[in-house]
Amino acid sequence: MNTALLIGIIAFTLRASSPLIYAAMAGILSERSGVVNIALEGMMLIGAFTGLAVGATHGAPAGVMAALVSGALLGLLHATTTQKMRVGDIVSGVAINILALGLTSYFSRIPALSGAAGAVIGVPEWSVTLPLWIPSFGGLKVSQSPFTIGAWLCVLSVAYFLWRTPWGLRVTAAGENPAALKAAGVNVVRVRFGAVIVGGALAALGGAQLSLGLVHNFTENMTAGRGYIALAAVVFGRWRPGGAFAACLFFAFADALQSGLQVIPSIGERIPTEFMAMLPYVATLIALVFFSRQVRGPGALNQSGD
Amino acid sequence: MRILYAALIGLGLGALFITVTGYNAWEAYRTMFVEAAGTPVAWADVLGKATPLVLLGLGVTIAFRAGLFNIGGEGQFTVGALAASALGHALSGWPAFLLIPALFISGALAGGLWAGLAGWMKAKRNVHEVVSTIMLNYIALGLGTYLINIRYGPLHDSSAMNPQSLPIGSGGILPTLVSRTDLHAGVFLAMLFVPVAAWILRKSVFGYEIRLVGLNPIAAKTYGINEGSVIWRTMAFSGALAGLAGAMELMGIYPYLFKNGFSAGRGFDAITIALMGGGSPLGTLFAALFLGALRLGSSGMETITGVPNELSLVLQGILIIAVTAPALANLKLFRRRAPEQNPNAIEAGGAS
Numbered sequence: 018m019n020t021a022l023l024i025g026i027i028a029f030t031l032r033a034s035s036p037l038i039y040a041a042m043a044g045i046l047s048e049r050s051g052v053v054n055i056a057l058e059g060m061m062l063i064g065a066f067t068g069l070a071v072g073a074t075h076g077a078p079a080g081v082m083a084a085l086v087s088g089a090l091l092g093l094l095h096a097t098t099t100q101k102m103r104v105g106d107i108v109s110g111v112a113i114n115i116l117a118l119g120l121t122s123y124f125s126r127i128p129a130l131s132g133a134a135g136a137v138i139g140v141p142e143w144s145v146t147l148p149l150w151i152p153s154f155g156g157l158k159v160s161q162s163p164f165t166i167g168a169w170l171c172v173l174s175v176a177y178f179l180w181r182t183p184w185g186l187r188v189t190a191a192g193e194n195p196a197a198l199k200a201a202g203v204n205v206v207r208v209r210f211g212a213v214i215v216g217g218a219l220a221a222l223g224g225a226q227l228s229l230g231l232v233h234n235f236t237e238n239m240t241a242g243r244g245y246i247a248l249a250a251v252v253f254g255r256w257r258p259g260g261a262f263a264a265c266l267f268f269a270f271a272d273a274l275q276s277g278l279q280v281i282p283s284i285g286e287r288i289p290t291e292f293m294a295m296l297p298y299v300a301t302l303i304a305l306v307f308f309s310r311q312v313r314g315p316g317a318l319n320q321s322g323d
Numbered sequence: 324m325r326i327l328y329a330a331l332i333g334l335g336l337g338a339l340f341i342t343v344t345g346y347n348a349w350e351a352y353r354t355m356f357v358e359a360a361g362t363p364v365a366w367a368d369v370l371g372k373a374t375p376l377v378l379l380g381l382g383v384t385i386a387f388r389a390g391l392f393n394i395g396g397e398g399q400f401t402v403g404a405l406a407a408s409a410l411g412h413a414l415s416g417w418p419a420f421l422l423i424p425a426l427f428i429s430g431a432l433a434g435g436l437w438a439g440l441a442g443w444m445k446a447k448r449n450v451h452e453v454v455s456t457i458m459l460n461y462i463a464l465g466l467g468t469y470l471i472n473i474r475y476g477p478l479h480d481s482s483a484m485n486p487q488s489l490p491i492g493s494g495g496i497l498p499t500l501v502s503r504t505d506l507h508a509g510v511f512l513a514m515l516f517v518p519v520a521a522w523i524l525r526k527s528v529f530g531y532e533i534r535l536v537g538l539n540p541i542a543a544k545t546y547g548i549n550e551g552s553v554i555w556r557t558m559a560f561s562g563a564l565a566g567l568a569g570a571m572e573l574m575g576i577y578p579y580l581f582k583n584g585f586s587a588g589r590g591f592d593a594i595t596i597a598l599m600g601g602g603s604p605l606g607t608l609f610a611a612l613f614l615g616a617l618r619l620g621s622s623g624m625e626t627i628t629g630v631p632n633e634l635s636l637v638l639q640g641i642l643i644i645a646v647t648a649p650a651l652a653n654l655k656l657f658r659r660r661a662p663e664q665n666p667n668a669i670e671a672g673g674a675s
Binding site: 111291299 | 344345392394444448449450451453454455457458459460461462465466468469472475591594595598631633634635636637638639640641643644647648
C-alpha cells in the first residue's frame with residue numbers, strides 16, 4: 018500500500034468519524050440520563066437536511082445554527098414523548114426516525130420550499146485549512162474541516178461535563194438511580210429533558226457535517242444507518258466519551274478502508290463494490306458480537322423518572 | 324376507539340402540516356381517499372398492497388409479544404425475495420404445484436435465517452436487536468444490489484439493460500385476481516396467517532413461551548423456560564413471515580423480478596402496523612389494510628395534487644406516537660418501566 022493512499026485513508030477516517038462522534042456524544046448524554054436514544058438517526062438526518070437547505074441560501078454558519086435548532090426540537094419531542102407521555106423509548110425513537118425520514122424527503126421534493134431543487138445541491142467547500150492542526154506526513158498536507166476539530170472538542174467537553182461538573186453528576190444520577198436524585202431534591206424529568214435536547218442538537222450537528230462538510234449534497238436517507246452505528250459505538254465504548262470516540266474512529270476506519278480499497282485496481286476489480294460498501298455494517302455487527310456480552314448500560318435506562 | 328382518536332390526531336396534525344407547506348389539505352386528503360377507496364378496483368388494489376404488509380406486520384407483532392423489536396423487516400423481506408428469485412430461476416421447469424410451495428419455503432427460510440441471526444446475537448451475545456437488525460438491513464440491501472449488478476451480478480439478466488434479476492419459472496407466478504391491481508392469489512395465504520398467528524400466540528406452547536418472556540422474563544425463567552431459545556426462535560419466526568412476504572411479492576407482482584428498492588420501506592411500515600395493531604393479529608390485519616390504503620392513496624395524491632407521497636411517512640410518525648402514548652398499558656415493551664422501588668429513597672421522604 019503506498020503512502021498517499023495510507024494518508025488518504027487516515028484523512029478520510031478523521032472526516033468520516035466526526036458525524037459519528039457528534040452522534041455518539043449525543044447518545045452518551047441521553048443514555049447516561051436514562052433515556053434510550055435510537056432517534057439519533059432521525060436527528061442526524063434532519064440536521065443534514067436543514068443544515069444544507071439553510072446553508073445553501075443563507076451561508077454555512079446559518080445552516081449549522083438551523084441544524085442545531087432542528088435537532089434540539091426532535092430532542093424536545095423525544096423527551097416529551099418518553100418523559101411526559103410515557104411512550105417507550107424505542108417506540109418513540111422509531112417514530113422520530115420515520116418522521117424525520119418523511120419530513121426530510123418531503124421537503125427535499127418541494128421546489129417552492131427548498132428554493133430551486135438545484136439550490137439544495139452545491140454548497141461551497143467549507144473545509145478550512147487550519148495550519149496548527151494539520152498533520153503533515155512526508156510533505157503532504159491534510160486539511161480537516163472545522164467540524165472535525167469541533168468533534169474532538171465535543172468529546173473533551175462531554176467528558177469534562179460528565180465527570181467534573183455537578184450538572185454532569187446529575188445526568189449520570191438520573192440514569193443510574195433516579196429515585197436517589199429525586200430524594201436529593203432534583204427534578205429528574207428536567208435533567209433528562211436537558212440531556213436529550215442538547216443531545217438532539219449535537220446529533221444534528223453530526224448530520225450537518227455529513228451534508229455540509231463531507232458530501233456537499235443532500236440525498237434521501239443519506240445518514241444510512243450512521244445513527245445506529247453511533248449507538249453501537251456508545252455500547253462499544255461502554256457509555257464513556259473516550260471509549261465511544263475510539264469506537265467511532267474504528268467504524269470510520271472501516272468506512273475509509275472500503276472507499277480506499279476500491280481505488281486500488283488489484284483489489285477494486287476483484288471484490289465487488291457492494292461487498293466493500295457492507296464493510297462498516299459488518300464491522301459494527303462483529304464488534305457488537307464480540308464486545309456486547311459483558312457490558313452493562315446505565316441502571317435506569319428506559320425507566321420512568323417520577 | 325383509541326385508534327380512532329389517534330387517527331384523528333394524526334390526520335389533523337397532517338392537515339396542518341400540508342397547509343403550512345403550501346398545499347390544499349382538503350384537496351390532498353380527498354384525493355387520497357378517492358384514490359384508495361373510491362372504486363371497487365381501488366379496494367382490490369388496497370387488498371393487494373396490504374398482502375405483504377399483513378405478513379410483515381404479523382412478524383413484528385409476534386416479536387413485540389416476546390419483548391423484541393424486529394425493525395429488520397426491510398432486510399428480511401429483501402432476502403426472502405432474493406431467495407425466491409434465485410430458486411425460481413434455477414427450478415424454472417418445475418410445475419406450479421411444486422414450485423410455488425418451494426419458493427414460499429425458500430423465502431421464509433431466508434428471512435428466518437436473517438432474523439434468526441439477530442436473535443442469536445441477542446440471546447448469546449447480548450447484542451440489541453434494534454442495532455443488529457438495522458445493520459442486517461443494509462447488508463441485505465448490498466447483497467441484492469450485488470446479485471443484480473449489470474457487470475458481474477450472478478442473478479442479473481444479461482439480456483436486460485437495467486439491474487434486474489433473471490425471470491422465474493412460469494410455474495412460480497401467482498395469478499393476478501383483479502387485472503391492473505396488485506391483488507394476487509397470495510392474499511389467501513397471507514390472510515390465513517392472521518388466525519394462525521392468533522392461534523400460535525394464544526393456544527400453542529411456543530406462543531405461551533413468547534408471551535411469558537415478553538411479560539415477565541424472570542417468571543419465565545422460574546417456569547424453566549429457556550429465554551435465549553425463545554428469543555432466537557421468535558426472531559426467526561418473525562423473519563420467516565417477512566421473508567415469505569418478500570417471496571410472495573416477487574411471485575405475485577408483475578414483472579416478477581427483483582430490482583433495486585424492492586422492499587420500498589415496507590419493512591418500516593410493518594412497525595407502524597404492529598404498533599397500531601396493539602399486539603393482536605386481528606388488529607394487525609386492520610392496520611395493514613389502513614397502511615395499504617395510505618400507500619395507494621398517497622401515491623395517487625402525489626400524481627394528482629403534487630403533494631409528495633412522503634407525507635405518508637410523516638403521518639406514520641405522528642400516528643405511532645398518538646397510538647402508543649396513552650395506552651397499551653399491559654405491554655411493558657411499549658411503555659417506560661415504572662421506577663424500581665428503592666426503599667431508602669422512600670424512607671428519605673420521597674421529596675419531589
